[in-house]
Amino acid sequence: MSEKILLAHGSGGRLTHDLVREIFLPHLSNPFIEPLDDSARLVSQGGPMAFTTDSYVVNPIFFPGGDIGKLAVCGTINDLSMVGAVPSYLSLSFIIEEGLSVEDLKRVLFSIRDSSKQAGVCVVTGDTKVVEHGAADQLFLNTAGIGWIREGIHLSGLNARKGDRVLLSGYLGDHEVAVLSQREGFEFEGNLMSDCAPLSDLVGKMLEACPSVRCLRDPTRGGLATTLNEIALMSHVGIVIEEERIPVKETVRGICELLGLDPLYLANEGKLVAICPPAEAERLLEVMKNHSQGRAAEVIGRVTEENPGRVSLHTGIGGHRILDMLAGAQYPRIC
Amino acid sequence: MKFIDEFRDKEIAQGLIQRIRAISSRPIQLMEVCGTHTVAFFRYGIRGMLPAHVRLISGPGCPVCVTPNRDIDLAVALSRRKGLIIAIFGDMMRVPGSTSSLQKEKAEGGDIRIITSSLEALQIARENPGKEVVFFAIGFETTSPTIAVALLQSKREHIRNLYFLNSQKRIPSTIRTLLQAERIQIDGFILPGHVSTIIGSEPYQFISSEFNLPAVITGFEPLDILQGVWMLARQIEEKRASLEIQYKRVVHEKGNPVAISKIDEAFERDGALWRGLGWIPDSGYGFREALKDRDARNLEVEVEPSKEHPGCLCGEILQGIKAPTDCSLFKRGCSPENPIGPCMVSLEGTCATYFKYL
Numbered sequence: 234m235s236e237k238i239l240l241a242h243g244s245g246g247r248l249t250h251d252l253v254r255e256i257f258l259p260h261l262s263n264p265f266i267e268p269l270d271d272s273a274r275l276v277s278q279g280g281p282m283a284f285t286t287d288s289y290v291v292n293p294i295f296f297p298g299g300d301i302g303k304l305a306v307c308g309t310i311n312d313l314s315m316v317g318a319v320p321s322y323l324s325l326s327f328i329i330e331e332g333l334s335v336e337d338l339k340r341v342l343f344s345i346r347d348s349s350k351q352a353g354v355c356v357v358t359g360d361t362k363v364v365e366h367g368a369a370d371q372l373f374l375n376t377a378g379i380g381w382i383r384e385g386i387h388l389s390g391l392n393a394r395k396g397d398r399v400l401l402s403g404y405l406g407d408h409e410v411a412v413l414s415q416r417e418g419f420e421f422e423g424n425l426m427s428d429c430a431p432l433s434d435l436v437g438k439m440l441e442a443c444p445s446v447r448c449l450r451d452p453t454r455g456g457l458a459t460t461l462n463e464i465a466l467m468s469h470v471g472i473v474i475e476e477e478r479i480p481v482k483e484t485v486r487g488i489c490e491l492l493g494l495d496p497l498y499l500a501n502e503g504k505l506v507a508i509c510p511p512a513e514a515e516r517l518l519e520v521m522k523n524h525s526q527g528r529a530a531e532v533i534g535r536v537t538e539e540n541p542g543r544v545s546l547h548t549g550i551g552g553h554r555i556l557d558m559l560a561g562a563q564y565p566r567i568c
Numbered sequence: 569m570k571f572i573d574e575f576r577d578k579e580i581a582q583g584l585i586q587r588i589r590a591i592s593s594r595p596i597q598l599m600e601v602c603g604t605h606t607v608a609f610f611r612y613g614i615r616g617m618l619p620a621h622v623r624l625i626s627g628p629g630c631p632v633c634v635t636p637n638r639d640i641d642l643a644v645a646l647s648r649r650k651g652l653i654i655a656i657f658g659d660m661m662r663v664p665g666s667t668s669s670l671q672k673e674k675a676e677g678g679d680i681r682i683i684t685s686s687l688e689a690l691q692i693a694r695e696n697p698g699k700e701v702v703f704f705a706i707g708f709e710t711t712s713p714t715i716a717v718a719l720l721q722s723k724r725e726h727i728r729n730l731y732f733l734n735s736q737k738r739i740p741s742t743i744r745t746l747l748q749a750e751r752i753q754i755d756g757f758i759l760p761g762h763v764s765t766i767i768g769s770e771p772y773q774f775i776s777s778e779f780n781l782p783a784v785i786t787g788f789e790p791l792d793i794l795q796g797v798w799m800l801a802r803q804i805e806e807k808r809a810s811l812e813i814q815y816k817r818v819v820h821e822k823g824n825p826v827a828i829s830k831i832d833e834a835f836e837r838d839g840a841l842w843r844g845l846g847w848i849p850d851s852g853y854g855f856r857e858a859l860k861d862r863d864a865r866n867l868e869v870e871v872e873p874s875k876e877h878p879g880c881l882c883g884e885i886l887q888g889i890k891a892p893t894d895c896s897l898f899k900r901g902c903s904p905e906n907p908i909g910p911c912m913v914s915l916e917g918t919c920a921t922y923f924k925y926l
Contacts, residue, residue: 419684483569486569486572487569490569490572493915495611546613547613548611548612548613549576549578549612550576550577550578550581550582550612550613550614550617550790550791551578551581551582551585551613551617552612552613552614552615552616552617552790553613553616554610554611554612554613554616554925555924555925555926557923557924557925
């Protein structure tokens with residue numbers, strides 16, 4: 234095997250064969266992918282199925298707390314989890330810029346293997362293309378995922394009702410700031426890590442304890458503010474949140490102050506927002522706090538009848554303002 | 569967070585609001601000159617906390633917004649020149665010129681690079697000795713020292729391929745012009761603390777001595793701003809007109825002498841063209857004689873005739889004569905995603921701020 238990925242590795246010929254056999258399969262081996270037929274044969278688990286896809290172009294591909302591989306697995310697992318599905322199968326496609334080192338590709342595969350194992354999903358099919366230098370930036374990934382929705386669970390952004398509580402599973406902005414910190418010109422010191430993680434287990438525990446949860450969302454690009462706006466619009470309700478109750482780490486706050494960013498708009502890759510009936514909020518919060526992915530969870534606000542489609546924020550000094558969707562800001566590629 | 573949380577204390581904030589309510593008895597109009605203040609007023613919800621009769625007017629203090637079409641059109645024309653690199657601060661990317669923007673030119677293949685520090689322009693020039701590099705140098709007195717250092721350093725290092733498209737602005741003379749025009753009633757000024765960190769308080773003396781108006785040099789944290797408003801309200805009620813410094817932990821009367829001397833070494837005071845306000849004497853900088861060979865305006869390119877969008881009110885909004893909500897394009901065709909005027913582009917532009925928070 235050469236040390237760099239060449240155009241010929243994507244040609245479909247012998248080098249492609251070697252790449253799949255020597256690099257990919259040892260990390261992804263499972264009974265579904267093994268025969269290497271044109272499609273994987275899957276086993277239905279009954280009931281309604283969830284299906285989702287996402288592409289990953291993060292720059293740089295390695296960042297504190299994760300890399301593009303972990304992100305691609307967790308991102309799709311989390312999208313499945315947010316509709317109450319148990320994630321089962323993933324597809325995985327690589328678009329590789331020629332010249333990527335095989336060592337880097339292996340590192341990405343290690344974390345794909347580890348993250349999928351952690352969440353109990355199998356990568357059952359995949360594809361590799363290699364493009365000329367400059368036609369892609371090192372490595373782009375696409376994953377699609379299939380899961381089966383738990384019985385009796387119906388989660389949707391359409392479900393929020395007046396009086397419901399809004400819960401957030403932990404600190405905002407860790408992912409975006411961790412990625413930013415690695416970019417040229419922003420070499421911050423500190424030990425901040427991306428929060429990139431599969432949320433499937435946390436969601437399982439939450440739904441087991443409180444099947445009446447109305448809506449789950451992971452606030453990725455556009456951050457908490459954008460996610461809440463989407464829910465407010467879909468459910469035609471207002472949402473009021475309390476700035477003081479929103480967990481943000483000191484490091485993230487500091488960097489936000491320095492760069493003029495607002496943590497409420499920063500991307501997260503291992504956090505969720507839950508909307509639940511008021512009577513369930515306390516129990517749900519307890520379940521979240523007892524889980525490693527939800528230690529810093531908080532009830533951050535409530536759903537109102539007034540101002541449908543709008544989100545407002547009570548500021549720390551006792552003021553009040555509208556919290557709009559992310560608009561027009563220039564963000565680097567973060568996922 | 570140290571040095572931040574102290575200035576966002578809820579109880580003290582509420583106390584200051586009470587004091588403002590107690591002292592301020594009649595309708596007043598205060599101009600916050602700087603876009604950073606406009607954003608802070610909205611972001612912390614201060615507008616809604618103040619008594620309804622304290623009216624805030626946004627001023628011309630957004631460097632992207634006041635850059636005239638003429639200069640954007642010139643940058644666009646330069647970006648079409650083969651082998652030329654344009655270095656800009658991010659916000660300038662999306663500002664529409666007469667018919668194009670740098671963002672559009674980048675999509676067409678123009679080599680346009682976003683930088684976060686003036687010294688990065690110097691680095692790009694060092695790394696690309698075979699290409700011309702033009703740094704679109706915009707900003708107020710807060711940015712000028714860094715532009716001056718980049719300019720002086722390029723001379724010292726004999727970097728021949730770096731040019732400066734100089735569109736810098738100075739705040740004090742612009743305030744004088746606004747006051748002389750008498751198109752708007754202003755009862756007091758909230759002046760930007762960071763500008764005075766560089767230039768000190770002295771250049772603003774005329775506001776009180778010649779125009780008999782109170783002015784307070786104010787910081788950007790919620791308590792700074794509330795204290796600044798209270799100091800203005802107190803002056804107005806006591807019928808005083810002085811220049812006061814609220815932001816004393818940073819601002820000194822004489823400013824920052826090192827920064828001032830760098831500006832002075834690189835530039836001489838000159839008039840400048842402002843969008844919406846026209847040519848204002850003594851409101852910008854020109855190159856010192858020995859540095860004139862670095863002026864990007866010497867590069868020969870054909871520039872299209874400049875024209876403004878007929879419905880855009882940015883010019884009047886920058887002077888505080890109109891509010892964004894008075895503009896027929898606001899939220900109807902003009903939005904941060906699709907800006908027609910520059911005030912909708914910059915994160916600290918008045919229209920973008922109103923769009924986001926109102």
